[in-house]
Structures are given as structure tokens and as C-alpha cells.
Amino acid sequence: MADKHQTPSEDQAIANITKGWILQKEEQEEMQKVMEEGILRHETTNWLKRTGWPAHFSGRNLADIQAYSRMPGRDDNELQRMAAVLDRLFFDRCIGGLKSMPLMTRLLLASPHPHDAHSRSFGPLQEKTSMDRYLIYVKRFLCYCFNVLSLEEEVLLADHGFRFTLEQRANLEKLWAHLQGEEDEEIEGDDDEAEEDEIEGGGPSSSRHNSPNSDEGLQERILQVLAGFWTQRLDGDPFASPLWHFVGVLGIDGETGQLRPAHLFTYVLAGLVFTGRALLGEWAIPTRERDGMEDLTQRFAQVRDAWLCKATYSPMGYILSLLLFGKKIARETGSRLMVSWSKHGEMMYFMGKAIVMQDLRTMVARMTTDAEDLLWGQLMFKEGNDERFVIPLAGIEDDLTQTRRGQSFIHRNDLAGKEVEMLEDLIASSRKSDLLDRTGEWKWAGIRKYLKLVKRS
Structure with a gap:
């Protein structure tokens, strides 16, 4: 207990020391604030400048754009069917088919470097839930494409900032007709002609022996549509690619309407890389044609070298580059909390994924x-x-200094x-x-x- 009868000099000394503590605390808080602002400025400015999202989405309604990419609702029968068929395509063919893919091919598929194989082969992730989450990005991309497909070209460009190529639009319209169960003999004729050609960039089209409205026929059509987006050459503005534009759409936080920082987006990019490799691997050398395929290595190399590696004028080339930059930003700015809360506290977000309380x-x-x-x-x-007896934990008394044996x-x-x-x-x-x-x-x-x-x- 301090002496109540302190002298004026003692009172002054206490006041001086207390004042010094307060000043030091204020200096530390200000220094911490400056550090945090500097980190935020470095992270936000450099990251968003590198993504190009602020300029691309300037003057556009982010909430409306993000809403077009939502997963299908209960009454969206065609989109629900598309999502179900995509599940079977991805897990039965793209992932299941890896078993029959040569080891060196899988080592090359896992590597982003043009002339090097990875030390570990490309294969399914340990947790299927992770692959399910990654595949949602692909489902949302196709939903987004179908949801904006009916917009006029000028409206699509003005409101969203991109346009489909003639081939992409035609393929989407054909797939939509198939999802609705409409017979289209002309499309079957187009498929026969496509077997004789190669898609631009050297990717061979696989043979089609199924009715276009059958499950396998729809799988094949979806694979061809997705491959068409992954194999778009981007000599100029990368946002000319609907797929690269959609990477920016995934960067929109649906809860806040803000653009995601690097540490909350690199896992999305990693998911796109994984699904892109799996899809193009199956597209290049289809599982059902693999046995006896004499030019397997050439066909795979043709697709990989043009569309799956770093420093290529392709969506994958840009995604790999942004992923590398995002990891660099995350390292430089330190660790970040992976958990955030909604304004009202009823929704928790883990790595951007919503979890209802x-x-x-x-x-x-x-x-x-x-x-x-x-x-x-x-x-x-x-x-x-x-009967189970009850122990009220709140009423438990304990003494941590108790040393008596027994x-x-x-x-x-x-x-x-x-x-x-x-x-x-x-x-x-x-x-x-x-x-x-x-x-x-x-x-x-x-x-x-x-x-x-x-x-x-």
C-alpha cells in the first residue's frame, strides 16, 4: 500500500513517470499505426495495380457483376444439370483418368515450367472437399457465361467489360440447347467435321461417338467449351479473355462488395490452376483414346507448351503469374487472419468461404x-x-498451489x-x-x- 502522505516532490516524480509512460504508449501506438498503414498501402496498391481490376471494373457495378456468377438456384434446371454433368466429367474422366496417364506426362502436367517436370506427379488432392471447392469456380464460370449470354454485345461490353469470341458464343449456345434437351442434327454434323480439325494453338479435339444430348455427349460438349476458353491466345489485353475477366469476378467479395486482397485470393488462383490442368490434360489426350495412342507425347506437349506453362500468352500464363505475385505480396506483408466476420456477426468467413453461425x-x-x-x-x-450424473463445470473449485499428495x-x-x-x-x-x-x-x-x-x- 502506497503512503498516503507523500511529499510534493514524490507526487511530481510519480506524475512525471506516469506522463512518460503515456507518451511512450502514444508513440508506440502511432508507430504501429504507421506500420499497419504502410503494409496495407503496399499490399493494396501493388496488388490491385498488378491485377488490373480497379481499371477494368471502373464505373461498373461490382455487386451486379458478382451476382451473375452465383451458383444455380433451385429452379435453374439447365444450370443444375450442367453442374451435375460437370461433376461426372471432372471426377470420372479428368481425375479418374489420371490413372492411365503416363507418369512423365503427369510430372509435366504438374509443372508450370516449359522445360522441366515436377518432382511430384499431378494427381487428386488428399481431400475431395478441396477439389469440390475448386470445381465450384468452374461451375460459377459457366453459370456466369450462360447468365450474360443473352445480353447484347454492346451491353455486355459496357456493363461487364468483355465480349465472347464468335466461336465461344456459338459453342455456349449449342451447349445451352443440349442442356435444354433440344435435338440439333446440324450440331452433330459440326462435330463430325471438328474431328478432322485442330483447335487453334495445336490442341487436338477428341472424337465424339455419343449422342450430343446423352450424358457422355454433354460431358464432351462441356469439355470442349471449357477448352475453348483455356486455349484463347491473348496477344493484347488479357481482359479480352472471358476467363481472365472472370478471375476478376472471383476477386469481388460478395459480402462487402470490395476487391479481395492477395492473401484472400491466392487459394482461388491455385484452384483455377488445378482445375485447368486437369481439364486440359483430359482434353489433350482423352482417357478413352489413350490406349494405343501413338502420338500421345506429341499431342500432350502441343497443348502443354502453348496453354499450360508460365510465360505463355494464355489465361493459364496470366493466372500463374498473378499467383506468383500474390504469394510474394503475402510473404512481404506477413501473415493475415484467415477468419473474418460479417457486420452483424451471423456469418463467419474462413479464407473467403462463408460459414453460417x-x-x-x-x-x-x-x-x-x-x-x-x-x-x-x-x-x-x-x-x-x-443415469448419467451431471458435473456443473462452472462450480468446480481448484487450487493450483495444492501440493498435498493424494x-x-x-x-x-x-x-x-x-x-x-x-x-x-x-x-x-x-x-x-x-x-x-x-x-x-x-x-x-x-x-x-x-x-x-x-x-x-
Whole structure:
């Protein structure tokens, strides 16, 4: 306790020291503010300047543009069908077909460098949920294309900032007709002619032996449409590519209406790279034609060298370059929180992915229920209607300085003796024979198994 009868000089010394503390704190806060502003300015200015999004979207409604790219609704039958067929195309052919792809081809497919193979081959990701998330970008791209397809060229260019090539528009219209189930004999004739040609840039078109309205026919049509966007040569403005334009659309935060910073967008670019490689790998050397394909290496190299590597005048070339720059920005500006919240606190975002709080609460409730069932049913032998006792955790008292041997918070909170109740529950349970023999002796094999379960839990 400080002396209440301090001299004026002592009071002044205390005041001076306190004032010094306040000044130092203000200086530190100002320095931190300057550092944060500098990091934000470096990150935002350099990143957005590099993406070209501010200039491209200048004067345009970001919320409206982003809304055109949303996933299909319940009544969007054609888009729902497209998404389902794309799932089968991607996982059955593009990913499933990797098993029959030569190892060196997969090593080259994984590498962005024109003359080098990767040390690890291209293959499915460990978690299917990650591939599902990446494939959503492709689904949103096709939804976006179909949603703006009906706009006049001048309106599309003015409101969105890009236009389709004649070939891209024609292919989208044909695919839309197929999704609606419309028969089009002329399209089948076009397909026959396409087998004899090569798509610009050296990518061979695969043969088509299916009705255009069949599932396999739709898969083939979707693959050809997507390949047409990935194999667009970009000698001038990259935003002439609908696909590169859509990269910017993915950069629009649907919640805030703002453009995403580098650390919240590099994973999107990585997803586009993964799906692009998988799709063009299947397009270059189709799984069903791979056996006995004498020119497999040449056909694959033709597509890879032109459309899948760094420093190419292609959407993939630009995406790989932006991904590299985004990682550089993220390293220079330090780590960032991957979690953010909506204004009203009812929506959490993890790496830009929305998580509704009710879903989070439901998950926690289910985890709690599972943990309780594991504890009582497996570890404490409660079965049937056997009552589970309740321990109010808020009322638990503990003393961290307690050093007396044989004493703990269990004794202080009247929890001692519960091992007897556990033994009674074991004796009455169906698992008695696993841990005790007929004479009441412990079965050590069962004990070891039980202890392993305790350790895992």
C-alpha cells in the first residue's frame, strides 16, 4: 500500500513517470499505426495495380457483376444439370483418368515450367472437399457465361467489360440447347467435321461417338467449351479473355462488395490452376483414346507448351503469374487472419468461404453429443437407461498451489469415489466379459485395448 502522505516532490516524480509512460504508449501506438498503414498501402496498391481490376471494373457495378456468377438456384434446371454433368466429367474422366496417364506426362502436367517436370506427379488432392471447392469456380464460370449470354454485345461490353469470341458464343449456345434437351442434327454434323480439325494453338479435339444430348455427349460438349476458353491466345489485353475477366469476378467479395486482397485470393488462383490442368490434360489426350495412342507425347506437349506453362500468352500464363505475385505480396506483408466476420456477426468467413453461425453451432452441438456418447458409453460403461450424473463445470473449485499428495480438485468438489460407480456400471454392462474373467480377475488384453481407446479419445 502506497503512503498516503507523500511529499510534493514524490507526487511530481510519480506524475512525471506516469506522463512518460503515456507518451511512450502514444508513440508506440502511432508507430504501429504507421506500420499497419504502410503494409496495407503496399499490399493494396501493388496488388490491385498488378491485377488490373480497379481499371477494368471502373464505373461498373461490382455487386451486379458478382451476382451473375452465383451458383444455380433451385429452379435453374439447365444450370443444375450442367453442374451435375460437370461433376461426372471432372471426377470420372479428368481425375479418374489420371490413372492411365503416363507418369512423365503427369510430372509435366504438374509443372508450370516449359522445360522441366515436377518432382511430384499431378494427381487428386488428399481431400475431395478441396477439389469440390475448386470445381465450384468452374461451375460459377459457366453459370456466369450462360447468365450474360443473352445480353447484347454492346451491353455486355459496357456493363461487364468483355465480349465472347464468335466461336465461344456459338459453342455456349449449342451447349445451352443440349442442356435444354433440344435435338440439333446440324450440331452433330459440326462435330463430325471438328474431328478432322485442330483447335487453334495445336490442341487436338477428341472424337465424339455419343449422342450430343446423352450424358457422355454433354460431358464432351462441356469439355470442349471449357477448352475453348483455356486455349484463347491473348496477344493484347488479357481482359479480352472471358476467363481472365472472370478471375476478376472471383476477386469481388460478395459480402462487402470490395476487391479481395492477395492473401484472400491466392487459394482461388491455385484452384483455377488445378482445375485447368486437369481439364486440359483430359482434353489433350482423352482417357478413352489413350490406349494405343501413338502420338500421345506429341499431342500432350502441343497443348502443354502453348496453354499450360508460365510465360505463355494464355489465361493459364496470366493466372500463374498473378499467383506468383500474390504469394510474394503475402510473404512481404506477413501473415493475415484467415477468419473474418460479417457486420452483424451471423456469418463467419474462413479464407473467403462463408460459414453460417447456425451451422457452426450445430457442428459444436453434434461434436459435444458425440463426445458425451464416447465418454459415457465407451469409457464409463453407461448403458441403456443408466443415469448419467451431471458435473456443473462452472462450480468446480481448484487450487493450483495444492501440493498435498493424494489430494486434488476431485476431493475438494466431492467427486471422489466415482470409480466405484464406474466399476458397478462395468459389472452391469455387456462389456464385462471383455475386461473381467469369470473369477473376477482382469483380462489384460482387454485392459490394454481399453487404455488405447482412452488414449485415442
